Structures are given as C-alpha cells and as structure tokens.
Amino acid sequence: MKNLIAPSLLSANFAELKKDCEMLNRSEADWFHIDIMDGMFVPNISFGFPVMKAIKRYAQKPLDVHLMIEAPDRYIKDFVDAGADIICVHAEACPHLHRSIQNIKSFGIKAGVALNPHTPIQIVENVLEDLDMVLIMSVNPGFGGQKFIPNTYKKIQQLREVAKNTNPELIIEIDGGVDSENAKSLYDSGANVLVAGSAVFGSDNPEKTIKEIKQLV
Ligand code: DX5
Ligand code: ZN
Numbered sequence: 001m002k003n004l005i006a007p008s009l010l011s012a013n014f015a016e017l018k019k020d021c022e023m024l025n026r027s028e029a030d031w032f033h034i035d036i037m038d039g040m041f042v043p044n045i046s047f048g049f050p051v052m053k054a055i056k057r058y059a060q061k062p063l064d065v066h067l068m069i070e071a072p073d074r075y076i077k078d079f080v081d082a083g084a085d086i087i088c089v090h091a092e093a094c095p096h097l098h099r100s101i102q103n104i105k106s107f108g109i110k111a112g113v114a115l116n117p118h119t120p121i122q123i124v125e126n127v128l129e130d131l132d133m134v135l136i137m138s139v140n141p142g143f144g145g146q147k148f149i150p151n152t153y154k155k156i157q158q159l160r161e162v163a164k165n166t167n168p169e170l171i172i173e174i175d176g177g178v179d180s181e182n183a184k185s186l187y188d189s190g191a192n193v194l195v196a197g198s199a200v201f202g203s204d205n206p207e208k209t210i211k212e213i214k215q216l217v
Pocket of ligand 2: 008033034035066175195
C-alpha cells in the first residue's frame with residue numbers, strides 16, 4: 001500500500017466544516033480522520049453523530065473513524081450508519097477485542113485497533129490476521145496539538161516485523177504530533193497512513209501542507 005495521509009477534522013474550523021471538507025476533497029488527502037471522544041476513555045469530548053453525518057454529506061473520500069470511547073461495541077452500528085468506512089477501537093477499551101473486531105467486520109467495513117503510547121504491540125499479536133489496520137498513538141489520545149513521542153518509531157518497526165508473517169498487508173497508521181518534520185521517517189519506519197491535525201489545519205495553506213507531506217515520500 002502506498003503512503004497515505006488522513007487529516008484530522010478535530011483541528012478543522014467547526015463553523016466552516018463544509019469549507020474544510022471541500023478543501024480536503026480538492027487536496028491530495030486520502031482519508032478524512034474522524035476523532036470521537038466521550039469524556040470517559042479520554043478526558044475530552046469532541047463530537048458525535050450529527051456532526052459526523054454532516055461531514056459525510058460533503059466528504060468524497062473514506063471516513064476513518066477513531067473511537068476514543070469506552071465500550072465502543074455499543075455504537076458500531078450507529079457509526080456505520082453515520083458513514084464510517086474504517087472503524088478503529090482502542091485495545092484498552094475492549095476486554096473482548098476479537099469480538100469487537102468481528103463486530104466491525106460484520107458490517108463489511110475495515111476494522112482497526114488503536115494502541116495508546118504505553119500499550120505494547122503484543123496486545124494485538126493474536127488478532128493480527130483479523131485486522132485491516134493498527135493505529136499507533138504517538139501522543140496520549142484526547143487532544144490535538146501535542147508533542148510527538150519518539151518511542152513510536154520502535155513500535156512501528158516491531159509491529160511491521162511481527163506482521164510480516166501473519167498479515168503482510170496490515171495498514172499501520174500513526175496519530176499524534178505528525179508534521180512535515182517527522183513524516184518521512186515515519187513512512188520509512190513502516191507506517192502507511194499518517195494522521196495530521198494541527199500540522200494541516202494550523203498551517204497558512206492546508207492544501208499545500210498536505211501536498212508537501214505526501215511529496216516527502
Ligand atoms: C488525538 C487524536 C488525533 C489528533 C491529532 O487524540 O486522535 O487524531 O487530532 O492531532 P495533531 O495532529 O494535532 O496531533
Ligand atoms: Zn485520531
């Protein structure tokens with residue numbers, strides 16, 4: 001899989017969401033990254049179904065939904081109905097992770113598992129062949145604009161190594177503190193998809209920033 005970029009709408013201008021969706025449609029972005037926070041699993045609340053459905057009305061690219069919520073199984077169907085093309089649940093929020101993955105896949109969409117910075121990649125080893133994607137958090141989830149945690153590189157390399165035999169097609173996504181400084185090293189370490197929130201929407205020309213990050217490869 002070639003290297004992709006998934007700008008996070010968490011850093012978009014919520015009063016002008018349509019505009020930002022249209023910008024992403026025009027840009028070289030591959031996916032729309034949608035961050036859902038419940039104020040329990042993470043100490044912040046982002047947005048829910050009405051906002052996601054509004055994004056879906058304008059988005060012409062896949063919606064990559066990152067659920068930072070407790071007991072996410074309760075809501076998988078609702079996120080599918082709201083237009084999710086990929087759903088990632090957190091390993092730390094799922095005591096029956098295999099079942100949660102099967103639940104997502106039963107809707108015919110891609111399933112991913114997200115790992116907090118302290119969570120070892122071994123936690124997904126026994127479900128790796130069932131997965132389309134692993135999202136490695138490179139900041140503690142909950143907020144945009146945080147500083148990238150360098151230990152992420154080691155985790156990408158370890159995961160790529162383990163996946164070689166069990167799931168060579170595994171997509172590795174990195175989320176948090178990604179910018180044009182670290183993007184190339186992340187792709188080089190074995191990541192396929194980079195999420196970027198503040199680096200894209202905080203720049204003077206988001207469309208150009210997306211292009212620049214993609215050209216680094
Ligand atoms: C953090 C979210 C990220 C966030 C990334 O909990 O999962 O997707 O939007 O934002 P930046 O790129 O600003 O770190
Ligand atoms: Zn995210």
